[in-house]
Structures are given as C-alpha cells and as structure tokens.
Amino acid sequence: MSTVSETARPVSRPVSRRRAFRKSRLGRFVTRSPFYLLVVIIFVYALFPFLWALRSAFTPDNELFSTPLQYFPNHPTLDNFTAALQASFFRHALLNSTIVAGSVTLLSLAIGSLAAYALGRFRFRGRSAVMYLMLSMTIFPQIAILGALYTMISGFRIVWFVHFPHLYDTRWALIFTYLIFTLPFTVWVLTSFMRALPRDLEEAAYVDGATPIQVFYKVLLPLIAPGLVTTGLLAFIAAWNEYLFALSFIQSPNNYTVPIAITSFVGKSGSAFQQPWGEIMAATIIVTLPLIVAVLVLQKRILAGLTAGAVKG
C-alpha cells in the first residue's frame, strides 16, 4: 500500500516532488479519499430515507412504530404491497399519472423546443419580452391561479358562444394546466442550450440548401439532446408529483393521480385519522422503483446521448 513508485518520464520539464507524490498510489489514495468520503456521505443522505421507506414497506403494522426502533422488521411481510395494489383507485392512478405526465412532457418538449429555436437562434424585437413573459407564468403562487383555472376548466364562456371545454374531472384538465409550470422551465433551459451552439454547422447546412425547419430537427435538435433528456426527465417527474391541481380538478377515484391516491389510503379503522403508513410506503416503492430501474437500465443510452453532444460540439 505504501510503495512509492516513481515512473521515469522523458519530459523537458523537471518532475516536482509534489506531483510525483500525487501520482503515486499512496498519493492518489490521500488526495482522493476526501472525494470518496464525500461520495459516501452523499450516498447515505440521498439513499437512507428511501431505504427507510423500503424497510417500512415490509414491516407489519404492529412493528412499524414499536419502541425500541427496529431497523429490520422481525416478521417481514408482503401485506402492505398487496393491500396497496388491491386498491383499484391506486392501480388506476398509476395509469393516469403515466398518461398525464407523459403527455405533458411530450407536449412541453415539442412546444418548448420550437420556442427555444426561435428564441435562441433568431434575433428579433420582443425576444426578451417573450422570455420574461414565459418566466412570469411561474412566478405566481399556485393558489392564486387555482380559482381562475378551476373556473376555466369547468367550461366557462370565453366570448359569445365560444366555450372552454368542460374538463373538470378528466385527465385533460391536468395535462393542460401542468403546462403552466413545465413550459417556462423547458423553454428557458432549451433556449440556453440553443444559444450556446456554434454557428458553423448551421451555416454549413444552409449552404447545402436546408430549410430552417430541416436545420432545426436535423442539426440543432440532436446537438441539444442532453437538454431534451434532462428537461424531459425533470418535467415528467414534476408533473408526476404534482398535488394541488390534481386534488382540486379531479373528484372520481378512478381518475386520481398517484400523489392523491397515495394520500387517500385509509387504515383498517376506516377513519381518516389513521394513515396506513406501511401501505403508503409500499405504494411509494411501487411508484418510485420502476423509475430508478429504468434510469439504471438506460444509463448507457443517456450517457452516450450526453457525451455525444459534447464530442460533436
């Protein structure tokens, strides 16, 4: 462990003793150990609550809050998982949330990337104004716009006989209203990516006779792939976890989304005062685990997508 091996290097500059130490095995361990310590701390901080949720999901009701605290259940059980999955509104919620979050993400990326192209690669009067208009959408507190949105989706009259469609208690109400917070963020991030791209590839494409739209999806879009992936992921999760609008615009249990469904579980007593904590944790695991597995499985693809952009640039 403590062998100091010095490699003879045929270089013009003399090798300093400090650099030699840093490159040796002991040196590498010493300089990198704060690094590894940081990694361990981050792992524990990020992961421990999830592991605690995992432990709670497998713990029967009478051991969940027993004292002294049990770090591993004495009698692990699958009851919480079966109970969560048996609730039909929870199963429907998984489907509803997937449809809503997926649609919002695709819509945001489509609309947002077009807007980012305009705002990031063209110069015109009003460009800044549009950027800040988008931003202003996210500045209002949700509760402030809740009442107005509720009126809108309940089918209000815009002008004369033109009515807003009655979207209350449907998935469309959520898909439409979630755009209010996914779109500004998507536009801003993709615009910053678009702005950072150099001109040469684009100009070469124009010289080759490409139309602006072709330039958009053949040249620029692949280059900002890291931005698309990132904003898509963040938008999906934000829409997935949204609570207030889903609570206010949906009333039938079969139309619940995941956060509402999870907070609707009631314990065996039937009273709203009893939160069936084991079941809630089991439901959380069911909801979170596929996402984690998907990210792990798609690791290489995301990595390739992200680094390919760097190489090309």
Next chain:
Amino acid sequence: MSSVATPVPPTGRRRRRSKLQRRQTRLAWLLLVPSLAVVAFVAIYPLGKTVYQSFTNQEFLALEPTKWVGLENYRELLHDTVFRHAVWKTIEFTLITVGFEFALGLAIALVVNSSFKGRGVMRAVMLVPWAIPTVVAAQMWKWMLDDTFGVVNDAGTRLHILSHSQAWISDPSTALAAVCAVDIWKTTPFVALLLLAGLQVIPGDLYEAAEVDGASQLQQFRKITLPLLAPAILVTLIFRTLDALRVFDVFYVFFGNRPDTQTMAIYNQDTIVGDGHVGYGAAISVAIFLIIALFVVIYVTFMRVTED
C-alpha cells in the same frame, strides 16, 4: 456567448430590413405561436383575474356582492406584520436552501461527470429523492424526525452524535433547520441534473489541452468549467430560487399554518382558502409576484453584467 446563426447579408439591418430578415422574424413568431397560446390561456386569464380581485373585497362564501375597494387591500398589506414575518422567513429559507443545493448539486454533478467507477449507480441514486412525491416525502421525514419514534433521533443518540432526542419539528429553534434539510434532500437532484447536463456539453479536448499545458485541477475548474457552465448555473439558480420563494408542501405537512414558520405561500393559501378573504389574498399574491420578480431582476442584471 449568444451566437445567432441567421446569415445576415453585408448590407444588413442598419440600412433597411432585408427580405431575409423579415422572413426570419416571421418564422420566429410562427414558432412561438403554440407557446404563446398556452401562455394566453393558462396564464394570462388567471393572472388578470387575480389582479382584478386584488382591488375588490371579495369573500369566498359571503353573500353580499363584491365591491371595488381600490388600493385598500394593498394599504392593509403594508401594515400586515404577519405577512412581513412570512416574507423574511421565506427569504431566509431560500438563501439557505438554494445555497446548499447549489454547492451540493455542483459537487454531485462534478462527481458524476468525472471518470470514476459507479457513477452510473450514483446517477440513479441521485434521482431517488426527486422521484418520491413531495407530500409523501414530507410525511416520511416528519416520522423520521419524530422525537419518540423517529429514526434520526434513534440513530443519532446511538451513534452519540446527539446527546438526547430533539423535537426537531416542535421546537421553534430547530424547525427551520429541519424543513431545510428535507428540502435540500428533495431538490438537490434537480440542481445536480441541470448542472450535469451543462457540464456534459463542455468539450473534453479543452481539458486535455489544459492538462498538457500543466494546469492544475483548480485552475481548470476556474478557467474552463465555471465560465462555460455559467449559463446553466444561472438558469438553475433562477428556477430554484423561484421555487424556493413559493415553497408550500413541505412547510404545510410539517407545520400547517403555525405562525412562527409561515411562508408567503402558506399565508396566502390560509388567507384565501382558510379565512375566505379572496380579495385580500389576491393582493398578497400580487405582492408575492412582485417580490419574486425583484429576485429575477437581480439575477438578470447579474447575467447581463457577466455576459458583457
């Protein structure tokens, strides 16, 4: 930094707007139509209605007709000590969490970006807090921080990090720290992911060239990474700050409308939904909007300064 690719002919804009320029502008606005349509429906009507309501005395359930009261609500707001306290509390929370999240997020992004084994797992691990629904995560942390049944107190006393069980949530002196810890845990992945995406587009050969020239890690970080990451940093900071200033869920689950920990958004919701003062609540919403807009102006000015 911002390079615009539209080929501008040499007899450019100063003389007259070329046909090409006008076509480009028209195309740009066309591309913006879907976004602006969304903004019009989903944002402008609700915002307009809120501003209108702030000049009335509308009550949620009252039967008397609503009256126009002009600036009365705003005058009352200026003397509202509860609101002032909520504003300071929110700003305190924002500064602490955005600061920590940025530092931690940058560290994580750098780690994942570097070549070390296990960074794939690290990336997936990093997503976990963000993937759990906020209301569930908040309730989970509430149980974890409980003074009788909580694992934090249990592990802390066992490992002798804590001398005795703390009532993290009940005790006003530790309440803010508790809620900050949860928010940092929850939203650092957001910052880390955005910064990571920004890091990934920095070309690797820049670093190789610097390494050959003998630059140290720190020099590389200061001269290459930071400047090229600056736009991503600023976008991340803006959106994180906006979200932090409007924080609601975590505080609500932990404290409800407890006076010592009220944030602006909680006070706003409590006024509109709890007390039913829609008009006054709308004035509060407008005030919150202006306060947050102030932060945006600060960021933008900073951004413009660094760009030049």
Next chain:
Amino acid sequence: MFKKRRSLLFVGGPVLLLALVVTVSVSAGTNRKGGANAIPAPAVPNAKAIKAKYGGQSITFIGDSVGGGHTRDMALATRFTKATGIKVKVVPHPTASDASYSQLARVFTSHGSSFDVAMIDVVWPGAFAPYLVDLKPKLGKQAKLHAAGIVANDTVKGRLVAMPWFGDFGILYYRTDLLKKYGYSAPPTTWAQLFAMAKKIQDGEQASNPQFSGFVFQGNSYEGLTCDALEWIASSGGGQFVDGGKVTINNPKAAAILTLFQKNIGVTTPRGVTSYQEGEAHTAFVTGNAAFMRNWPYAYSIAADPKQSKVVGKFSVTTLPHGPGGKPVGTVGGWQLAVNKYSKHQDAAIEFVRYMTSPAVERFDAITNTNVPTIPAVAKDPAVVKANPYLKPQIATVARVTRPARYLGTHYNEGSKEIYQGISQILNGASANSVLPSIQSKLQQLVK
C-alpha cells in the same frame, strides 16, 4: 434524429415498466371490503311512494373517503336505488378535511349543481348555511330522534340546514394494567389527578422504556387543538369560548387550566406533543408508549386489533377528567348530511337524506363501520354497544360541548385559527394572561 428517438425510449421505458406493474396487479385485485361485522343494508321505508314520485331521477352524493367509508356508502346507495329507482352517484370526498371544505365551497360559490347531497363536518353548517336547503319542513320530525345538542348545532337562524349523521366526542383512553401496577383503583376524574398519575407511571416506566410518556393528546396548531382545548376549558368552568353570543375565552379559570397544561409539556407529555395530531397520539398509545390518551372513538378499534396494537386487552375508556368545580365534557365531532340549495332534484335528495339518517341505517353504520350514531336510542342498542364499547351508558351520556361554529358563521375557520394559534403559543411557553386577551379581542371582531 436518432438522439430524439433515444429520449423517446427513455420516456417509454418507465411507461412500459409501469404498464407491466399495473397489468400484473390488476389480476391480483379485488376492491377492499370494509367492515368486520357486515349486515345487509336496511330496507327503505315507503319505497313505493318515493318511487312513484321521484323514480328515475339522478342525484350525486359526496360521501365518505375511499376505503371502508366509501364501501359502506355504496352499499347503502345501491339498496336505496334498487328500492326507489332514484339513481345515486357516490363520489368520495378528499381525505384531507380542508380539501373537502374547499371542494364544497367552490361549488357553492359558483352556484353549481354538480352535487345534491354532501357530507359536511360538524363545524361547517354555520359557514354553508346560506347555500343549504332548510330541512325542517320535511325532516323536522325525524330530527327529533337525534341528539338535541347536535340538532341545535345544525340549526342556523331557525333553519335546519343539515341532518346529524355521525357523532363523535372526545374520550379518555387509559392503560388498565399500568393503573393496577402503580396502585390506582380507578381512572382519574380531575386534570390534576391525571397529571399526577401520569407522572408517577411515566417515572416508573421510563426506567425500562425511555420513550414512554404519561399523557398524549392533539397539541398541534390546528383544528384538533380547538377541540381539545374546548374540553379542558369547558370542563373547568371556563365556558365554551363563545357563550350565548358573547366571547368568554378570557377568564381566570381558562388561564388556570391552560397554565396547568403548559407546565406539563415535555414533563408528563412528549416535547413533540405540540406537533401531535390524532395519528401521532394514537400511535403513541397503541405501541404502548403512553399511559393516557385523549382521542376520538375511532382509536378504539385500532387499539383492540392484535395486528396493529400492543395494548390489546390492557386498556379501557372513560369520560375525560374535569377541572375544579366543573364536570366532564366531550367535544362534538362527526358529520352531517346537507342538501345543496342549487340542486335540481331537491326532493329526491331529501328522501335520500331521510333514509341515511334513519335509525335503521344509523344502526347499520354503527355495526359495520363503528360510526358513532347520533340517535341516542340507537346508541343503546346492545349490538351497537357490543361493536362500540365506548357507547357504554356512563360514557355515552357525557355532556357534549360544541365549538362556536354557530356564532362565527362564515368566519369559523378564521376564529378557530385565532383560538388554536393562541393556545399553541401558550403550550409553547407564552403566558396565558397575555395571550387570552388578544384571542378575546380578535374573536369579538368576528362574532356577529
């Protein structure tokens, strides 16, 4: 182009995984059944007459939240529809109480008719009164069967705006085995006794269980604290916050009992009790970590279930203690049924309410779902008492006190907030004599 497909794949991946989970679980699923002692839903009296008049109409009922309550509502609604031909669509209300309030308020203020019958909390009649139908003409006679105090609570300005449906009241849970172990022959009758007993038991038990506490209750800054504090103050002769239209909260007896509680926070109660709601309190008790608990009757079935509780057979219930010169009381909780003024089928809705608040259905609810009946005669039924041991006569006849919803009307939430925020400050150390006057003046501005 290829990269764009990659991001689509990234979205598609989790979607496929989730679809897999859902398909697998669909085969596993049956809806949860509620109620341990299921008896059939009662018959509808006068079904033929009702069918003749209103058969074929459709009404919407916003009822209990998903789970056992919703299942019970569905069973009753199905029976009602079969007998009378009135179609009843049952929509569960959100589990969170304030979300439920907002949902109803939004429909009322937009003069909507999207529901006809709704389940409302015992403190909402005052707020919603202008939007509800007066039930006295048609249901006044049936209302006489129900507890007078709750009917008075539901009568606003002479109009009966809601029919009592479930009752609820605060009771004291105590550990019979620990009382015996420390030489007490009976549960405490005064608050001072309770704290003394709690201290002795806590000191003894903490030797083996450091997490043990003497007394747990709902101390968080929320509506539940208004309920608990009302019991403390009313049982000590300090009034019911607002008596006969006058705000009375600022008085020496109230200050005395609040100071007594303040001294015991963190001493015979957990320090965290000032964040406790019903859930934390019952968890402390059923895991064997508390000697005394104040809670609603729902906790009884949890404490008696071996799958959830460590104190099965080791606890009992009684009325809450009282202060010097007072008598035991219990705050009224529970739910009422009301008819929307903007409903297009008011009469059909009223018939549904008549069925749901009839003695037979209250008996059904009490046995299948352990809901406390609001009809005293039903509460005496042996089968009901068997399923609900806290309905023993000596407990069931405790004096009920109601929160001042009647006097605060649409300002109830605001008024209650002043009360519970103030009392929370006292529990956390502020002097009662400085806080009570400010609560008094704020309430006076709201009481009309």
